[in-house]
Amino acid sequence: MNRTMPRLALCALALMTAAPAAAQTTAPYSVAESGRGYGSLQAAVDAIGNGTGTILVSPGVHRDCAVQEGGAVTYRAAVPGKAIFDGGICEDKAALILRGRAATVNGIIFQNMAVADGNGAGIRLEQGNLNVSNSYFRNSEQGILTADDPSSAIRIDRSTFSGLGRCDRGLSCAHSIYIGDYGSLSVTRSRFQQGNGGHYVKSRARRTTVTDSSFDDTRGRATNYMIDLPNGSTGVIEGNVFVQGRDKENYSAFIAVAAEGKEHSSNGLIVRNNDARVGPGIDRTTTFLADWSGDRVQLGANRLGPKLKPFERR
Structure with a gap:
Protein backbone atom coordinates (compact mmCIF):
# COMPACT_ATOMS: atom_id res chain seq x y z
CA MET A 1 0.00 0.00 0.00
CA ASN A 2 1.15 3.53 -0.74
CA ARG A 3 1.61 5.09 2.71
CA THR A 4 1.31 8.60 1.23
CA MET A 5 -2.21 7.91 0.03
CA PRO A 6 -4.17 9.59 2.88
CA ARG A 7 -2.19 12.82 2.40
CA LEU A 8 -2.87 12.71 -1.33
CA ALA A 9 -6.57 12.25 -0.69
CA LEU A 10 -6.65 15.14 1.78
CA CYS A 11 -4.89 17.39 -0.72
CA ALA A 12 -7.00 16.43 -3.75
CA LEU A 13 -8.52 19.88 -4.15
CA ALA A 14 -5.16 21.59 -3.70
CA LEU A 15 -3.68 19.43 -6.42
CA MET A 16 -6.46 20.42 -8.78
CA THR A 17 -5.28 24.01 -8.83
CA ALA A 18 -2.26 22.88 -10.82
CA ALA A 19 -4.53 22.22 -13.81
CA PRO A 20 -4.65 24.97 -16.44
CA ALA A 21 -7.63 27.29 -16.23
CA ALA A 22 -9.96 27.26 -19.19
CA ALA A 23 -10.93 30.36 -21.13
CA GLN A 24 -13.57 32.43 -19.32
CA THR A 25 -16.66 34.26 -20.49
CA THR A 26 -18.74 36.76 -18.52
CA ALA A 27 -21.58 34.22 -18.28
CA PRO A 28 -21.57 31.73 -15.39
CA TYR A 29 -21.68 28.81 -17.83
CA SER A 30 -20.26 28.34 -21.30
CA VAL A 31 -20.16 25.49 -23.80
CA ALA A 32 -16.51 24.92 -24.69
CA GLU A 33 -17.17 23.71 -28.23
CA SER A 34 -19.15 26.81 -29.28
CA GLY A 35 -17.75 29.39 -26.86
CA ARG A 36 -21.29 30.58 -26.18
CA GLY A 37 -22.23 31.68 -22.65
CA TYR A 38 -25.44 30.93 -20.75
CA GLY A 39 -27.07 32.48 -17.73
CA SER A 40 -28.36 29.20 -16.31
CA LEU A 41 -26.95 25.70 -16.09
CA GLN A 42 -30.13 24.25 -17.60
CA ALA A 43 -29.80 26.47 -20.66
CA ALA A 44 -26.25 25.22 -21.21
CA VAL A 45 -27.34 21.59 -20.83
CA ASP A 46 -30.24 22.12 -23.23
CA ALA A 47 -27.87 23.66 -25.77
CA ILE A 48 -25.93 20.37 -25.91
CA GLY A 49 -29.14 18.33 -25.99
CA ASN A 50 -28.57 14.84 -27.37
CA GLY A 51 -25.08 15.68 -28.57
CA THR A 52 -21.70 15.71 -26.85
CA GLY A 53 -20.25 18.77 -25.17
CA THR A 54 -18.43 20.37 -22.25
CA ILE A 55 -19.94 22.96 -19.93
CA LEU A 56 -17.39 25.20 -18.19
CA VAL A 57 -18.61 26.38 -14.79
CA SER A 58 -17.20 29.74 -13.72
CA PRO A 59 -15.67 30.32 -10.27
CA GLY A 60 -18.07 31.30 -7.51
CA VAL A 61 -21.11 30.03 -5.65
CA HIS A 62 -23.94 28.86 -7.90
CA ARG A 63 -27.39 28.21 -6.41
CA ASP A 64 -28.40 26.45 -9.60
CA CYS A 65 -29.31 22.98 -10.84
CA ALA A 66 -30.08 21.13 -14.07
CA VAL A 67 -31.62 17.99 -15.52
CA GLN A 68 -29.72 16.23 -18.31
CA GLU A 69 -32.22 14.32 -20.44
CA GLY A 70 -29.83 13.04 -23.14
CA GLY A 71 -26.42 13.25 -24.71
CA ALA A 72 -22.98 13.01 -23.14
CA VAL A 73 -22.16 16.10 -21.08
CA THR A 74 -18.99 17.08 -19.23
CA TYR A 75 -19.42 19.51 -16.32
CA ARG A 76 -16.01 21.03 -15.65
CA ALA A 77 -14.89 23.79 -13.31
CA ALA A 78 -13.19 26.54 -15.32
CA VAL A 79 -10.89 26.91 -12.32
CA PRO A 80 -10.71 23.54 -10.53
CA GLY A 81 -11.98 23.64 -6.95
CA LYS A 82 -13.48 27.13 -7.32
CA ALA A 83 -16.90 26.30 -8.80
CA ILE A 84 -19.42 25.56 -6.03
CA PHE A 85 -23.00 24.32 -6.38
CA ASP A 86 -24.64 25.35 -3.13
CA GLY A 87 -28.11 24.08 -2.23
CA GLY A 88 -29.72 24.37 -5.67
CA ILE A 89 -32.13 21.45 -6.18
CA CYS A 90 -34.06 20.26 -9.23
CA GLU A 91 -37.10 17.96 -9.01
CA ASP A 92 -36.64 17.77 -5.20
CA LYS A 93 -33.65 15.48 -5.88
CA ALA A 94 -30.24 16.98 -6.59
CA ALA A 95 -28.13 19.71 -8.15
CA LEU A 96 -27.41 17.51 -11.17
CA ILE A 97 -29.99 14.97 -12.33
CA LEU A 98 -28.46 12.77 -15.00
CA ARG A 99 -30.50 10.60 -17.34
CA GLY A 100 -28.55 10.92 -20.57
CA ARG A 101 -26.02 8.61 -22.23
CA ALA A 102 -23.12 9.71 -20.05
CA ALA A 103 -21.83 12.48 -17.81
CA THR A 104 -18.43 13.59 -16.54
CA VAL A 105 -17.93 15.88 -13.51
CA ASN A 106 -14.51 17.41 -12.88
CA GLY A 107 -13.29 19.88 -10.27
CA ILE A 108 -16.67 20.89 -8.82
CA ILE A 109 -17.79 21.30 -5.19
CA PHE A 110 -21.33 20.28 -4.14
CA GLN A 111 -22.62 21.39 -0.75
CA ASN A 112 -25.72 21.93 1.41
CA MET A 113 -28.09 19.65 -0.51
CA ALA A 114 -31.28 18.78 1.41
CA VAL A 115 -34.83 17.82 0.39
CA ALA A 116 -38.02 16.74 2.14
CA ASP A 117 -37.45 12.99 1.72
CA GLY A 118 -33.93 13.18 3.19
CA ASN A 119 -32.12 12.21 -0.02
CA GLY A 120 -30.81 15.56 -1.23
CA ALA A 121 -27.70 14.86 -3.31
CA GLY A 122 -25.04 16.62 -5.30
CA ILE A 123 -25.62 14.14 -8.13
CA ARG A 124 -28.67 11.95 -8.80
CA ASN A 129 -22.22 6.17 -17.40
CA LEU A 130 -20.75 8.60 -14.86
CA ASN A 131 -17.17 9.73 -14.30
CA VAL A 132 -16.41 11.97 -11.29
CA SER A 133 -12.93 13.29 -10.56
CA ASN A 134 -11.26 15.96 -8.44
CA SER A 135 -14.60 16.88 -6.86
CA TYR A 136 -15.83 17.54 -3.32
CA PHE A 137 -19.19 16.60 -1.82
CA ARG A 138 -19.89 18.05 1.63
CA ASN A 139 -22.49 18.88 4.25
CA SER A 140 -25.42 17.31 2.42
CA GLU A 141 -27.78 14.37 2.88
CA GLN A 142 -26.05 12.36 0.14
CA GLY A 143 -23.11 12.91 -2.15
CA ILE A 144 -24.07 10.67 -5.08
CA LEU A 145 -27.31 8.66 -5.32
CA THR A 146 -28.23 6.45 -8.26
CA ALA A 147 -31.07 4.41 -9.69
CA ASP A 148 -30.45 1.06 -11.43
CA ASP A 149 -28.65 0.64 -14.78
CA PRO A 150 -26.90 -2.75 -15.04
CA SER A 151 -25.44 -1.88 -18.45
CA SER A 152 -23.53 1.20 -17.26
CA ALA A 153 -20.48 2.04 -15.14
CA ILE A 154 -19.52 4.61 -12.50
CA ARG A 155 -15.97 5.81 -11.82
CA ILE A 156 -14.98 8.10 -8.93
CA ASP A 157 -11.37 9.28 -8.62
CA ARG A 158 -9.51 11.78 -6.40
CA SER A 159 -12.68 13.04 -4.75
CA THR A 160 -13.69 13.80 -1.16
CA PHE A 161 -16.96 13.01 0.64
CA SER A 162 -17.40 14.79 3.98
CA GLY A 163 -20.28 15.48 6.36
CA LEU A 164 -22.77 13.31 4.43
CA GLY A 165 -25.42 10.72 5.28
CA ARG A 166 -28.28 10.68 7.77
CA CYS A 167 -30.58 8.27 9.63
CA ASP A 168 -33.28 10.39 11.27
CA ARG A 169 -36.87 11.68 11.01
CA GLY A 170 -38.18 8.14 10.55
CA LEU A 171 -36.95 8.15 6.93
CA SER A 172 -34.77 5.61 5.17
CA CYS A 173 -31.09 6.30 5.75
CA ALA A 174 -28.98 8.31 3.34
CA HIS A 175 -25.29 7.59 2.67
CA SER A 176 -22.15 9.32 1.45
CA ILE A 177 -22.61 7.46 -1.83
CA TYR A 178 -25.42 5.03 -2.62
CA ILE A 179 -25.13 3.09 -5.88
CA GLY A 180 -28.07 1.08 -7.19
CA ASP A 181 -27.95 -2.04 -9.36
CA TYR A 182 -25.25 -0.76 -11.73
CA GLY A 183 -22.87 -2.76 -13.85
CA SER A 184 -19.83 -1.54 -11.95
CA LEU A 185 -18.56 1.01 -9.45
CA SER A 186 -14.89 2.02 -9.21
CA VAL A 187 -13.64 4.30 -6.40
CA THR A 188 -9.96 5.22 -6.49
CA ARG A 189 -7.73 7.65 -4.57
CA SER A 190 -10.67 9.20 -2.71
CA THR A 209 -13.73 -1.74 -6.77
CA VAL A 210 -12.47 0.47 -3.93
CA THR A 211 -8.71 1.07 -3.93
CA ASP A 212 -6.12 3.48 -2.51
CA SER A 213 -8.76 5.43 -0.56
CA SER A 214 -9.24 6.47 3.07
CA PHE A 215 -12.19 6.18 5.45
CA ASP A 216 -11.80 8.40 8.52
CA ASP A 217 -14.77 7.80 10.83
CA THR A 218 -13.21 9.37 13.95
CA ARG A 219 -15.57 12.36 13.72
CA GLY A 220 -18.52 10.36 12.40
CA ARG A 221 -21.92 10.47 14.10
CA ALA A 222 -24.26 7.45 14.25
CA THR A 223 -22.57 5.89 11.21
CA ASN A 224 -22.73 2.29 10.05
CA TYR A 225 -20.44 0.26 7.73
CA MET A 226 -17.50 1.77 5.88
CA ILE A 227 -18.34 -0.32 2.78
CA ASP A 228 -21.68 -2.08 2.40
CA LEU A 229 -22.27 -4.48 -0.50
CA PRO A 230 -25.84 -5.34 0.56
CA ASN A 231 -26.70 -7.73 -2.30
CA GLY A 232 -23.21 -9.15 -2.88
CA SER A 233 -20.63 -8.04 -5.42
CA THR A 234 -17.43 -9.16 -7.07
CA GLY A 235 -14.43 -6.87 -7.39
CA VAL A 236 -11.48 -5.67 -5.31
CA ILE A 237 -11.14 -3.77 -2.01
CA GLU A 238 -7.42 -3.06 -1.72
CA GLY A 239 -4.90 -0.55 -0.44
CA ASN A 240 -7.34 1.42 1.72
CA VAL A 241 -7.03 2.88 5.22
CA PHE A 242 -10.01 2.50 7.58
CA VAL A 243 -10.38 4.08 11.03
CA GLN A 244 -13.65 3.39 12.85
CA GLY A 245 -14.89 6.08 15.24
CA ARG A 246 -16.66 5.94 18.57
CA ASP A 247 -20.16 7.20 17.67
CA LYS A 248 -21.66 4.30 15.71
CA GLU A 249 -25.18 3.14 15.01
CA ASN A 250 -23.58 -0.21 14.11
CA TYR A 251 -19.92 -0.97 14.82
CA SER A 252 -20.15 -4.74 14.21
CA ALA A 253 -18.17 -4.66 10.93
CA PHE A 254 -16.11 -2.44 8.67
CA ILE A 255 -17.12 -4.18 5.41
CA ALA A 256 -20.40 -6.08 4.94
CA VAL A 257 -21.25 -8.47 2.09
CA ALA A 258 -24.84 -9.51 1.21
CA ALA A 259 -26.37 -8.32 4.50
CA GLU A 260 -29.69 -7.66 2.74
CA GLY A 261 -29.78 -10.88 0.71
CA LYS A 262 -27.63 -12.30 -2.08
CA GLU A 263 -28.68 -11.11 -5.54
CA HIS A 264 -25.20 -11.04 -7.11
CA SER A 265 -22.35 -13.50 -6.76
CA SER A 266 -19.47 -12.52 -4.49
CA ASN A 267 -17.27 -15.38 -5.69
CA GLY A 268 -13.79 -13.99 -6.19
CA LEU A 269 -14.34 -10.74 -4.30
CA ILE A 270 -10.80 -9.82 -3.16
CA VAL A 271 -10.12 -7.93 0.08
CA ARG A 272 -6.40 -7.44 0.70
CA ASN A 273 -3.59 -5.05 1.64
CA ASN A 274 -5.85 -2.76 3.67
CA ASP A 275 -5.06 -1.07 6.99
CA ALA A 276 -7.94 -1.06 9.51
CA ARG A 277 -8.29 -0.16 13.18
CA VAL A 278 -10.57 1.52 15.66
CA GLY A 279 -9.85 5.08 16.75
CA PRO A 280 -7.66 6.03 19.73
CA GLY A 281 -9.12 5.32 23.14
CA ILE A 282 -11.93 3.06 21.85
CA ASP A 283 -12.04 -0.30 23.63
CA ARG A 284 -14.30 -2.74 21.82
CA THR A 285 -14.15 -5.80 19.59
CA THR A 286 -15.41 -5.71 16.03
CA LEU A 308 -10.33 -6.47 15.20
CA LYS A 309 -11.38 -9.92 14.03
CA PRO A 310 -10.45 -10.52 10.36
CA PHE A 311 -13.57 -12.38 9.19
CA GLU A 312 -16.96 -13.59 10.34
CA ARG A 313 -19.54 -15.65 8.50
CA ARG A 314 -23.04 -14.43 9.36
Whole structure:
Protein backbone atom coordinates (compact mmCIF):
# COMPACT_ATOMS: atom_id res chain seq x y z
CA MET A 1 0.00 0.00 0.00
CA ASN A 2 1.15 3.53 -0.74
CA ARG A 3 1.61 5.09 2.71
CA THR A 4 1.31 8.60 1.23
CA MET A 5 -2.21 7.91 0.03
CA PRO A 6 -4.17 9.59 2.88
CA ARG A 7 -2.19 12.82 2.40
CA LEU A 8 -2.87 12.71 -1.33
CA ALA A 9 -6.57 12.25 -0.69
CA LEU A 10 -6.65 15.14 1.78
CA CYS A 11 -4.89 17.39 -0.72
CA ALA A 12 -7.00 16.43 -3.75
CA LEU A 13 -8.52 19.88 -4.15
CA ALA A 14 -5.16 21.59 -3.70
CA LEU A 15 -3.68 19.43 -6.42
CA MET A 16 -6.46 20.42 -8.78
CA THR A 17 -5.28 24.01 -8.83
CA ALA A 18 -2.26 22.88 -10.82
CA ALA A 19 -4.53 22.22 -13.81
CA PRO A 20 -4.65 24.97 -16.44
CA ALA A 21 -7.63 27.29 -16.23
CA ALA A 22 -9.96 27.26 -19.19
CA ALA A 23 -10.93 30.36 -21.13
CA GLN A 24 -13.57 32.43 -19.32
CA THR A 25 -16.66 34.26 -20.49
CA THR A 26 -18.74 36.76 -18.52
CA ALA A 27 -21.58 34.22 -18.28
CA PRO A 28 -21.57 31.73 -15.39
CA TYR A 29 -21.68 28.81 -17.83
CA SER A 30 -20.26 28.34 -21.30
CA VAL A 31 -20.16 25.49 -23.80
CA ALA A 32 -16.51 24.92 -24.69
CA GLU A 33 -17.17 23.71 -28.23
CA SER A 34 -19.15 26.81 -29.28
CA GLY A 35 -17.75 29.39 -26.86
CA ARG A 36 -21.29 30.58 -26.18
CA GLY A 37 -22.23 31.68 -22.65
CA TYR A 38 -25.44 30.93 -20.75
CA GLY A 39 -27.07 32.48 -17.73
CA SER A 40 -28.36 29.20 -16.31
CA LEU A 41 -26.95 25.70 -16.09
CA GLN A 42 -30.13 24.25 -17.60
CA ALA A 43 -29.80 26.47 -20.66
CA ALA A 44 -26.25 25.22 -21.21
CA VAL A 45 -27.34 21.59 -20.83
CA ASP A 46 -30.24 22.12 -23.23
CA ALA A 47 -27.87 23.66 -25.77
CA ILE A 48 -25.93 20.37 -25.91
CA GLY A 49 -29.14 18.33 -25.99
CA ASN A 50 -28.57 14.84 -27.37
CA GLY A 51 -25.08 15.68 -28.57
CA THR A 52 -21.70 15.71 -26.85
CA GLY A 53 -20.25 18.77 -25.17
CA THR A 54 -18.43 20.37 -22.25
CA ILE A 55 -19.94 22.96 -19.93
CA LEU A 56 -17.39 25.20 -18.19
CA VAL A 57 -18.61 26.38 -14.79
CA SER A 58 -17.20 29.74 -13.72
CA PRO A 59 -15.67 30.32 -10.27
CA GLY A 60 -18.07 31.30 -7.51
CA VAL A 61 -21.11 30.03 -5.65
CA HIS A 62 -23.94 28.86 -7.90
CA ARG A 63 -27.39 28.21 -6.41
CA ASP A 64 -28.40 26.45 -9.60
CA CYS A 65 -29.31 22.98 -10.84
CA ALA A 66 -30.08 21.13 -14.07
CA VAL A 67 -31.62 17.99 -15.52
CA GLN A 68 -29.72 16.23 -18.31
CA GLU A 69 -32.22 14.32 -20.44
CA GLY A 70 -29.83 13.04 -23.14
CA GLY A 71 -26.42 13.25 -24.71
CA ALA A 72 -22.98 13.01 -23.14
CA VAL A 73 -22.16 16.10 -21.08
CA THR A 74 -18.99 17.08 -19.23
CA TYR A 75 -19.42 19.51 -16.32
CA ARG A 76 -16.01 21.03 -15.65
CA ALA A 77 -14.89 23.79 -13.31
CA ALA A 78 -13.19 26.54 -15.32
CA VAL A 79 -10.89 26.91 -12.32
CA PRO A 80 -10.71 23.54 -10.53
CA GLY A 81 -11.98 23.64 -6.95
CA LYS A 82 -13.48 27.13 -7.32
CA ALA A 83 -16.90 26.30 -8.80
CA ILE A 84 -19.42 25.56 -6.03
CA PHE A 85 -23.00 24.32 -6.38
CA ASP A 86 -24.64 25.35 -3.13
CA GLY A 87 -28.11 24.08 -2.23
CA GLY A 88 -29.72 24.37 -5.67
CA ILE A 89 -32.13 21.45 -6.18
CA CYS A 90 -34.06 20.26 -9.23
CA GLU A 91 -37.10 17.96 -9.01
CA ASP A 92 -36.64 17.77 -5.20
CA LYS A 93 -33.65 15.48 -5.88
CA ALA A 94 -30.24 16.98 -6.59
CA ALA A 95 -28.13 19.71 -8.15
CA LEU A 96 -27.41 17.51 -11.17
CA ILE A 97 -29.99 14.97 -12.33
CA LEU A 98 -28.46 12.77 -15.00
CA ARG A 99 -30.50 10.60 -17.34
CA GLY A 100 -28.55 10.92 -20.57
CA ARG A 101 -26.02 8.61 -22.23
CA ALA A 102 -23.12 9.71 -20.05
CA ALA A 103 -21.83 12.48 -17.81
CA THR A 104 -18.43 13.59 -16.54
CA VAL A 105 -17.93 15.88 -13.51
CA ASN A 106 -14.51 17.41 -12.88
CA GLY A 107 -13.29 19.88 -10.27
CA ILE A 108 -16.67 20.89 -8.82
CA ILE A 109 -17.79 21.30 -5.19
CA PHE A 110 -21.33 20.28 -4.14
CA GLN A 111 -22.62 21.39 -0.75
CA ASN A 112 -25.72 21.93 1.41
CA MET A 113 -28.09 19.65 -0.51
CA ALA A 114 -31.28 18.78 1.41
CA VAL A 115 -34.83 17.82 0.39
CA ALA A 116 -38.02 16.74 2.14
CA ASP A 117 -37.45 12.99 1.72
CA GLY A 118 -33.93 13.18 3.19
CA ASN A 119 -32.12 12.21 -0.02
CA GLY A 120 -30.81 15.56 -1.23
CA ALA A 121 -27.70 14.86 -3.31
CA GLY A 122 -25.04 16.62 -5.30
CA ILE A 123 -25.62 14.14 -8.13
CA ARG A 124 -28.67 11.95 -8.80
CA LEU A 125 -27.74 9.49 -11.53
CA GLU A 126 -30.76 7.81 -13.13
CA GLN A 127 -29.10 6.17 -16.13
CA GLY A 128 -25.91 6.16 -18.17
CA ASN A 129 -22.22 6.17 -17.40
CA LEU A 130 -20.75 8.60 -14.86
CA ASN A 131 -17.17 9.73 -14.30
CA VAL A 132 -16.41 11.97 -11.29
CA SER A 133 -12.93 13.29 -10.56
CA ASN A 134 -11.26 15.96 -8.44
CA SER A 135 -14.60 16.88 -6.86
CA TYR A 136 -15.83 17.54 -3.32
CA PHE A 137 -19.19 16.60 -1.82
CA ARG A 138 -19.89 18.05 1.63
CA ASN A 139 -22.49 18.88 4.25
CA SER A 140 -25.42 17.31 2.42
CA GLU A 141 -27.78 14.37 2.88
CA GLN A 142 -26.05 12.36 0.14
CA GLY A 143 -23.11 12.91 -2.15
CA ILE A 144 -24.07 10.67 -5.08
CA LEU A 145 -27.31 8.66 -5.32
CA THR A 146 -28.23 6.45 -8.26
CA ALA A 147 -31.07 4.41 -9.69
CA ASP A 148 -30.45 1.06 -11.43
CA ASP A 149 -28.65 0.64 -14.78
CA PRO A 150 -26.90 -2.75 -15.04
CA SER A 151 -25.44 -1.88 -18.45
CA SER A 152 -23.53 1.20 -17.26
CA ALA A 153 -20.48 2.04 -15.14
CA ILE A 154 -19.52 4.61 -12.50
CA ARG A 155 -15.97 5.81 -11.82
CA ILE A 156 -14.98 8.10 -8.93
CA ASP A 157 -11.37 9.28 -8.62
CA ARG A 158 -9.51 11.78 -6.40
CA SER A 159 -12.68 13.04 -4.75
CA THR A 160 -13.69 13.80 -1.16
CA PHE A 161 -16.96 13.01 0.64
CA SER A 162 -17.40 14.79 3.98
CA GLY A 163 -20.28 15.48 6.36
CA LEU A 164 -22.77 13.31 4.43
CA GLY A 165 -25.42 10.72 5.28
CA ARG A 166 -28.28 10.68 7.77
CA CYS A 167 -30.58 8.27 9.63
CA ASP A 168 -33.28 10.39 11.27
CA ARG A 169 -36.87 11.68 11.01
CA GLY A 170 -38.18 8.14 10.55
CA LEU A 171 -36.95 8.15 6.93
CA SER A 172 -34.77 5.61 5.17
CA CYS A 173 -31.09 6.30 5.75
CA ALA A 174 -28.98 8.31 3.34
CA HIS A 175 -25.29 7.59 2.67
CA SER A 176 -22.15 9.32 1.45
CA ILE A 177 -22.61 7.46 -1.83
CA TYR A 178 -25.42 5.03 -2.62
CA ILE A 179 -25.13 3.09 -5.88
CA GLY A 180 -28.07 1.08 -7.19
CA ASP A 181 -27.95 -2.04 -9.36
CA TYR A 182 -25.25 -0.76 -11.73
CA GLY A 183 -22.87 -2.76 -13.85
CA SER A 184 -19.83 -1.54 -11.95
CA LEU A 185 -18.56 1.01 -9.45
CA SER A 186 -14.89 2.02 -9.21
CA VAL A 187 -13.64 4.30 -6.40
CA THR A 188 -9.96 5.22 -6.49
CA ARG A 189 -7.73 7.65 -4.57
CA SER A 190 -10.67 9.20 -2.71
CA ARG A 191 -11.47 10.20 0.86
CA PHE A 192 -14.53 9.59 3.05
CA GLN A 193 -14.85 11.30 6.41
CA GLN A 194 -17.11 12.66 9.15
CA GLY A 195 -20.29 10.81 8.16
CA ASN A 196 -23.59 11.87 9.70
CA GLY A 197 -25.28 8.47 9.47
CA GLY A 198 -25.69 5.57 7.09
CA HIS A 199 -22.78 3.96 5.26
CA TYR A 200 -19.83 5.66 3.59
CA VAL A 201 -20.04 3.51 0.44
CA LYS A 202 -23.20 1.51 -0.21
CA SER A 203 -23.07 -0.31 -3.53
CA ARG A 204 -25.54 -2.71 -5.12
CA ALA A 205 -23.37 -2.76 -8.25
CA ARG A 206 -22.49 -6.19 -9.62
CA ARG A 207 -18.80 -5.32 -9.50
CA THR A 208 -17.33 -2.93 -6.93
CA THR A 209 -13.73 -1.74 -6.77
CA VAL A 210 -12.47 0.47 -3.93
CA THR A 211 -8.71 1.07 -3.93
CA ASP A 212 -6.12 3.48 -2.51
CA SER A 213 -8.76 5.43 -0.56
CA SER A 214 -9.24 6.47 3.07
CA PHE A 215 -12.19 6.18 5.45
CA ASP A 216 -11.80 8.40 8.52
CA ASP A 217 -14.77 7.80 10.83
CA THR A 218 -13.21 9.37 13.95
CA ARG A 219 -15.57 12.36 13.72
CA GLY A 220 -18.52 10.36 12.40
CA ARG A 221 -21.92 10.47 14.10
CA ALA A 222 -24.26 7.45 14.25
CA THR A 223 -22.57 5.89 11.21
CA ASN A 224 -22.73 2.29 10.05
CA TYR A 225 -20.44 0.26 7.73
CA MET A 226 -17.50 1.77 5.88
CA ILE A 227 -18.34 -0.32 2.78
CA ASP A 228 -21.68 -2.08 2.40
CA LEU A 229 -22.27 -4.48 -0.50
CA PRO A 230 -25.84 -5.34 0.56
CA ASN A 231 -26.70 -7.73 -2.30
CA GLY A 232 -23.21 -9.15 -2.88
CA SER A 233 -20.63 -8.04 -5.42
CA THR A 234 -17.43 -9.16 -7.07
CA GLY A 235 -14.43 -6.87 -7.39
CA VAL A 236 -11.48 -5.67 -5.31
CA ILE A 237 -11.14 -3.77 -2.01
CA GLU A 238 -7.42 -3.06 -1.72
CA GLY A 239 -4.90 -0.55 -0.44
CA ASN A 240 -7.34 1.42 1.72
CA VAL A 241 -7.03 2.88 5.22
CA PHE A 242 -10.01 2.50 7.58
CA VAL A 243 -10.38 4.08 11.03
CA GLN A 244 -13.65 3.39 12.85
CA GLY A 245 -14.89 6.08 15.24
CA ARG A 246 -16.66 5.94 18.57
CA ASP A 247 -20.16 7.20 17.67
CA LYS A 248 -21.66 4.30 15.71
CA GLU A 249 -25.18 3.14 15.01
CA ASN A 250 -23.58 -0.21 14.11
CA TYR A 251 -19.92 -0.97 14.82
CA SER A 252 -20.15 -4.74 14.21
CA ALA A 253 -18.17 -4.66 10.93
CA PHE A 254 -16.11 -2.44 8.67
CA ILE A 255 -17.12 -4.18 5.41
CA ALA A 256 -20.40 -6.08 4.94
CA VAL A 257 -21.25 -8.47 2.09
CA ALA A 258 -24.84 -9.51 1.21
CA ALA A 259 -26.37 -8.32 4.50
CA GLU A 260 -29.69 -7.66 2.74
CA GLY A 261 -29.78 -10.88 0.71
CA LYS A 262 -27.63 -12.30 -2.08
CA GLU A 263 -28.68 -11.11 -5.54
CA HIS A 264 -25.20 -11.04 -7.11
CA SER A 265 -22.35 -13.50 -6.76
CA SER A 266 -19.47 -12.52 -4.49
CA ASN A 267 -17.27 -15.38 -5.69
CA GLY A 268 -13.79 -13.99 -6.19
CA LEU A 269 -14.34 -10.74 -4.30
CA ILE A 270 -10.80 -9.82 -3.16
CA VAL A 271 -10.12 -7.93 0.08
CA ARG A 272 -6.40 -7.44 0.70
CA ASN A 273 -3.59 -5.05 1.64
CA ASN A 274 -5.85 -2.76 3.67
CA ASP A 275 -5.06 -1.07 6.99
CA ALA A 276 -7.94 -1.06 9.51
CA ARG A 277 -8.29 -0.16 13.18
CA VAL A 278 -10.57 1.52 15.66
CA GLY A 279 -9.85 5.08 16.75
CA PRO A 280 -7.66 6.03 19.73
CA GLY A 281 -9.12 5.32 23.14
CA ILE A 282 -11.93 3.06 21.85
CA ASP A 283 -12.04 -0.30 23.63
CA ARG A 284 -14.30 -2.74 21.82
CA THR A 285 -14.15 -5.80 19.59
CA THR A 286 -15.41 -5.71 16.03
CA THR A 287 -14.99 -7.50 12.68
CA PHE A 288 -13.20 -6.31 9.56
CA LEU A 289 -15.19 -8.33 6.99
CA ALA A 290 -18.65 -9.78 7.71
CA ASP A 291 -20.09 -12.06 5.03
CA TRP A 292 -23.68 -13.24 4.65
CA SER A 293 -23.23 -14.54 1.08
CA GLY A 294 -21.53 -17.90 1.72
CA ASP A 295 -19.56 -17.34 -1.49
CA ARG A 296 -15.81 -17.76 -1.97
CA VAL A 297 -14.63 -14.35 -0.86
CA GLN A 298 -10.83 -14.06 -0.99
CA LEU A 299 -9.57 -12.42 2.20
CA GLY A 300 -5.87 -11.72 1.78
CA ALA A 301 -3.33 -10.17 4.13
CA ASN A 302 -4.56 -6.99 5.84
CA ARG A 303 -3.03 -4.94 8.65
CA LEU A 304 -5.61 -4.99 11.44
CA GLY A 305 -5.54 -3.21 14.78
CA PRO A 306 -6.11 -4.82 18.20
CA LYS A 307 -9.47 -6.49 18.89
CA LEU A 308 -10.33 -6.47 15.20
CA LYS A 309 -11.38 -9.92 14.03
CA PRO A 310 -10.45 -10.52 10.36
CA PHE A 311 -13.57 -12.38 9.19
CA GLU A 312 -16.96 -13.59 10.34
CA ARG A 313 -19.54 -15.65 8.50
CA ARG A 314 -23.04 -14.43 9.36
